[in-house]
Amino acid sequence: MSAPEPAKPSDGVCWLTGASSGIGEALIADLVKEGWRIAISARSEDKLKALADQYPGLVFAYPVDITDDAAVARTVSKIETDHGPIARAILNAGVYLSINAERPNFDDYAKTFDVNLKGAAACICALTPLxxxxxxxxxVIVSSATAFGGMPTSTAYGATKAGLLNMAEGLAIELHRYGVHIQCVTPGFVDTPAQDDNDFPKPFMVSAETAAARICKGMRKTGFEITFPRRFTWALKLIYALPRDWHIALVRKQTGWNKPPE
Structure with missing residues (x-):
């Protein structure tokens, strides 16, 4: 059985979550250039409307809290009623909350799990039957290179991104026979507000605009994983392929967490 084909603008509308900032916001311009009509979602109605106003007749605002599965289902139904079938969905919404392992905050864990995992699941449940x-x-599910293995301050974020990668793989296995193309994005460091709380080195960080361009290029192909910058993400893959005791010690050293606490 041949691989499912990437969606084309002539197939329907694109739905983009997490569209109000960062990678999501940067994706809008590139998708419009490719000829897509885009339904954009996030919680901020004002920000979405301002973005949609820049592309009249091409970009449409659909504010929604993706942790509310009933609201997500209504939003998907409304988009398809207004604009036709959702041919491509980019599940980009997510939060990064830095976790201090010595003094963790349960609410930070809960919010991260709710938005990153529960939110993606709500979108999947609304989309895949259609x-x-x-x-x-x-x-297209936006995960992260933190899905490859543990990283400091990312015990909540990394766990959800590893879950998203696993979720995407399972969907790719099951939905192939239905002609549904599943992809997962595993970027390295991207210069967005989410990085402001990370005080360890961020090698090979790329701009949100560069990330958007790489994602758009990958979405036009049949491959499962869209990963960049490869000189960083492939190096991480090699590190995490080592025995766990080795890669834990190596990451601890490389990130500075091998030093005694102050």
Missing amino acids: MCERRSGQI
């Missing part, structure tokens, strides 16, 4: 019935569609 796409399977149509025997077509593309779902």
Whole structure:
């Protein structure tokens, strides 16, 4: 069975979550250039409207809290009623909350799990029945290179991103026979507000605009994983392929967490 084909603008509309800032905001311009009509979602209605106003007739605001599965289902239904089938969905919404392992905050864990994992699941549940019935569609789940293995201050974020990678792999296995193309994005460091709380080195960090361009290029292909910058993400893959005792010690040293506490 041949691989499902990437969606095209002629197939329907693109739905983009987490569109109000960072990678999501940067994706809008590139998707418009490719000819897509885009339904953009986030919680901030004012920000979404301001972005949509820049592209009249091409970008449409659909504010929603993705942790509310009923609201997500209504939003997906409304988008399809207004603009036709969702041919491509980019599940980009997410939060990064730095966790101090010595003094962790349970609410930070809970919010991270709710937005990053529960939110993605709500979107998946609303989308896959429609796409399977149509025997077509593309779902792109934005994970992170932190999915490859543990990183300091990322015990909540990394756990959710590893969960998203696993979720995407499972969907790719199951939905292939329905002609639904599943992809997962595993970027390294991207210069967004989420990085402001990270005080350890961020090698090979790219701009949100560069990240958006790499994602758009990858979405036009049939491959499962979109990862960049490869000189960083592939090096991480090699590190995390080492026995766990080795890679834990190596990451601890490289990030400075091998030093005694002050």
